[in-house]
Amino acid sequence: MRRPMKLSNFPIMLAILFALSILSIAPISTPAWCGDSPAIARVLASPPAADLGMSTKCAYCGMKLYVKKDTPSAEYAGKHYYFCDNSERDSFIAKPEKYLHKVANK
Numbered sequence: 806m807r808r809p810m811k812l813s814n815f816p817i818m819l820a821i822l823f824a825l826s827i828l829s830i831a832p833i834s835t836p837a838w839c840g841d842s843p844a845i846a847r848v849l850a851s852p853p854a855a856d857l858g859m860s861t862k863c864a865y866c867g868m869k870l871y872v873k874k875d876t877p878s879a880e881y882a883g884k885h886y887y888f889c890d891n892s893e894r895d896s897f898i899a900k901p902e903k904y905l906h907k908v909a910n911k
């Protein structure tokens with residue numbers, strides 16, 4: 806005996822797939838933190854070419870450094886910040902406002 810199993814299940818499968826695709830896309834397209842947090846620090850993959858060779862101060866400890874291709878860098882509120890090493894950068898990214906005064910006063 807043959808039953809039209811595949812055909813009758815097709816709309817249900819489509820509905821399930823559709824629901825799954827909405828569930829998986831929704832968190833990416835509408836991040837909840839986007840609206841109430843204007844400035845989020847993020848890691849830069851590498852310093853912008855314009856900043857290479859520039860003399861600056863580590864935004865974490867205030868040590869003088871020159872920006873090189875592999876200098877750990879971050880972007881916060883539209884500005885670039887540089888660090889001695891990755892762990893200092895990670896500390897800055899976790900709480901940027903705590904360290905901003907180091908680069909702000911001169």
Ligand SMILES: [Zn+2]
Nearest residue numbers: 863865866889
């Ligand atoms: Zn440092």
